Amino acid sequence: MRLKHCHNFEDYRALARRRLPAPVFHYIDGGAEDEVTCRKNVESFENVDLVPNVLRGLGDVDMSVQVMGQKLSVPFYCSPTALQRLFHPDGEYAVGAAASAAGTMFGVSSLGTVSLEDLRRKHKTPQSYQFYFHKDRGVNRAMMERAKTAGIDVMMLTVDSITGGNRERDVRTGFTIPLRLTLGGMASFALKPRWVFDYLRHEKFRFPQLEGHIDMSGGAVSVGNYLTEMLDPAMSWDDAAEMVAQWDGQFCLKGVMSLADARRAVDIGCTGIILSNHGGRQLDGSRAAFEQLGEVADAVGDDIDIMMDGGIRRGTHILKALAMGAKAVGIGRYYLFALAAGQKGVEHALNTLKSEVERDMKLMGCTSLSQLSKTNLAF
Numbered sequence: 001m002r003l004k005h006c007h008n009f010e011d012y013r014a015l016a017r018r019r020l021p022a023p024v025f026h027y028i029d030g031g032a033e034d035e036v037t038c039r040k041n042v043e044s045f046e047n048v049d050l051v052p053n054v055l056r057g058l059g060d061v062d063m064s065v066q067v068m069g070q071k072l073s074v075p076f077y078c079s080p081t082a083l084q085r086l087f088h089p090d091g092e093y094a095v096g097a098a099a100s101a102a103g104t105m106f107g108v109s110s111l112g113t114v115s116l117e118d119l120r121r122k123h124k125t126p127q128s129y130q131f132y133f134h135k136d137r138g139v140n141r142a143m144m145e146r147a148k149t150a151g152i153d154v155m156m157l158t159v160d161s162i163t164g165g166n167r168e169r170d171v172r173t174g175f176t177i178p179l180r181l182t183l184g185g186m187a188s189f190a191l192k193p194r195w196v197f198d199y200l201r202h203e204k205f206r207f208p209q210l211e212g213h214i215d216m217s218g219g220a221v222s223v224g225n226y227l228t229e230m231l232d233p234a235m236s237w238d239d240a241a242e243m244v245a246q247w248d249g250q251f252c253l254k255g256v257m258s259l260a261d262a263r264r265a266v267d268i269g270c271t272g273i274i275l276s277n278h279g280g281r282q283l284d285g286s287r288a289a290f291e292q293l294g295e296v297a298d299a300v301g302d303d304i305d306i307m308m309d310g311g312i313r314r315g316t317h318i319l320k321a322l323a324m325g326a327k328a329v330g331i332g333r334y335y336l337f338a339l340a341a342g343q344k345g346v347e348h349a350l351n352t353l354k355s356e357v358e359r360d361m362k363l364m365g366c367t368s369l370s371q372l373s374k375t376n377l378a379f
């Protein structure tokens with residue numbers, strides 16, 4: 001499968017499937033337990049229809065949005081994801097460069113494999129830092145200080161992962177970091193010699209965000225174990241409020257779902273919330289973020305920037321989310337599958353999505369995204 005044959009999400013997924021060892025592909029593709037929420041995330045967009053306006057005498061369309069104090073040229077950003085150098089040796093470098101070329105924000109995960117400082121030096125485009133709250137409060141303060149010094153624009157505290165989701169595909173393949181595989185898992189690596197060659201030839205796999213703060217040298221740690229053992233399930237609203245005060249800048253909670261929590265995020269001074277169920281990778285059976293969006297946007301949309309992620313596969317999904325009240329949306333698997341083809345792959349994917357948004361805006365009869373509202377939706 002070659003990039004020039006990729007026209008949509010499913011094509012990038014097929015490309016990744018061809019290029020990545022099966023355990024790595026399944027780590028990206030999979031979700032928690034029965035993957036009901038994974039499927040629901042996509043289906044939720046199909047339950048709402050777009051109602052276009054016509055004969056508007058359209059000229060050029062403006063796809064830019066303003067969110068969390070950042071101007072983005074397109075209404076979507078690359079949501080932070082872990083372990084990107086496993087998907088391509090250039091990992092976060094490739095994603096940062098592609099996001100930069102598209103004029104949008106990219107997120108660096110606490111479990112990122114390139115340092116946030118290196119990325120900050122390379123790219124001027126807005127950069128967010130996805131924060132996991134560790135048991136050791138001193139570590140949390142030091143990591144925040146480090147992100148501030150590096151010049152991170154937006155702090156994103158993930159609040160839906162105080163323990164690891166039950167990702168059964170990873171259990172079956174034996175997916176751990178460093179890689180220690182089941183026999184079946186090993187065989188699937190043998191089938192992708194090019195990936196193995198690239199993996200061994202390039203810079204050693206590291207977790208630069210955690211280095212100096214957390215000892216990750218103690219053997220194989222599954223990502224689920226990291227979440228379960230290192231992160232603090234006792235994290236509370238007071239802890240979050242303290243972080244907001246320490247950060248003293250653009251700060252959002254990633255993984256809010258209920259209206260009550262959205263209101264509390266406003267109360268503690270957050271400037272944004274991301275409605276998200278972590279791409280269906282944490283609590284299976286959780287509602288889709290898109291389904292919560294209308295109610296939350298109606299109640300607190302004037303007080304806080306609302307974003308959402310999960311299940312975005314088409315430009316029309318983005319327009320539906322914006323019409324429902326989101327300021328911007330995050331994409332995860334969409335760019336991660338394309339990352340199997342490196343920076344070119346991510347650029348290709350972001351361009352595909354961008355041209356869909358542009359075409360769909362014209363078909364909806366709008367020149368600016370602020371013209372979209374619930375009147376453009378039918379339920």
Ligand SMILES: Cc1cc2nc3c(=O)[nH]c(=O)nc-3n(C[C@H](O)[C@H](O)[C@H](O)COP(=O)(O)O)c2cc1C
Nearest residue numbers: 028079080081082109158278279310311331332333
């Ligand atoms: C492989 C993978 C790794 C992820 N790693 C993180 C992470 O480290 N921190 C985080 O807050 N979210 C993480 N996410 C969740 C994404 O940021 C985002 O919420 C989700 O992928 C959106 O759903 P989508 O993949 O359907 O677009 C990850 C998602 C995937 C697919």
